[in-house]
Amino acid sequence: EVKLVESGGGLVQPGGSLRLSCATSGFTFSDFYMEWVRQPPGKRLEWIAASRNKANDYTTEYSASVKGRFIVSRDTSQSILYLQMNALRAEDTAIYYCARVNDYDGGAYAMDYWGQGTSVTVSS
Amino acid sequence: DIQMTQSPASLSVSVGETVTITCRASENIYSNLAWYQQKQGKSPQLLVYAATNLADGVPSRFSGSGSGTQYSLKINSLQSEDFGSYYCQHFWGTPYTFGGGTKLEIK
Numbered sequence: 001e002v003k004l005v006e007s008g009g010g011l012v013q014p015g016g017s018l019r020l021s022c023a024t025s026g027f028t029f030s031d032f033y034m035e036w037v038r039q040p041p042g043k044r045l046e047w048i049a050a051s052r053n054k055a056n057d058y059t060t061e062y063s064a065s066v067k068g069r070f071i072v073s074r075d076t077s078q079s080i081l082y083l084q085m086n087a088l089r090a091e092d093t094a095i096y097y098c099a100r101v102n103d104y105d106g107g108a109y110a111m112d113y114w115g116q117g118t119s120v121t122v123s124s
Numbered sequence: 125d126i127q128m129t130q131s132p133a134s135l136s137v138s139v140g141e142t143v144t145i146t147c148r149a150s151e152n153i154y155s156n157l158a159w160y161q162q163k164q165g166k167s168p169q170l171l172v173y174a175a176t177n178l179a180d181g182v183p184s185r186f187s188g189s190g191s192g193t194q195y196s197l198k199i200n201s202l203q204s205e206d207f208g209s210y211y212c213q214h215f216w217g218t219p220y221t222f223g224g225g226t227k228l229e230i231k
């Protein structure tokens with residue numbers, strides 16, 4: 001059974017840092033792209049970061065809103081995805097989800113499994 | 125960046141009715157589109173990938189269609205468990221933007 005479990009959220013002051021974890025199980029972690037998606041209260045989902053698979057050298061990409069402040073990484077020995085968040089701002093307040101990307105039929109992508117989310121609040 | 129415009133933003137419908145939600149991309153995304161359902165307080169769940177393919181376990185009353193820049197999600201004979209929010213998302217290059225969402229409510 002595929003499982004994704006996020007942790008590490010909480011209340012942090014503006015300018016502070018936080019590291020989110022996404023513990024995965026039930027699939028070969030290195031074979032899949034993994035993403036971070038966030039959802040501010042009452043707003044739409046926002047893709048923020050991607051960690052490609054081993055075949056693609058675990059390369060990463062970021063949205064403009066977090067580039068230079070957030071870093072996505074993997075612990076492949078423990079199948080954990082991380083999101084290091086620095087220089088946090090009030091507008092980073094959101095539920096943060098990790099999601100697995102499935103490659104259907106070699107090129108058709110979708111996020112087929114999601115974690116339950118972890119809440120981040122940036123406030124003084 | 126590709127913008128995804130979803131409509132309507134909200135819809136009030138009765139059990140048994142049929143609804144269609146649309147998603148328009150700001151440029152051709154070549155059917156690289158997914159649809160998700162999100163219940164209040166829960167994480168999104170995949171419904172459709174590659175514009176027309178149902179994800180595993182998704183009931184056949186759901187169907188996706190479209191191409192180019194225009195896509196639709198149709199739900200036939202709405203059931204009570206179908207109420208919630210629906211989002212489209214493109215996968216034609218990062219950032220993989222989502223639509224603004226459609227909130228389906230019980231009339």
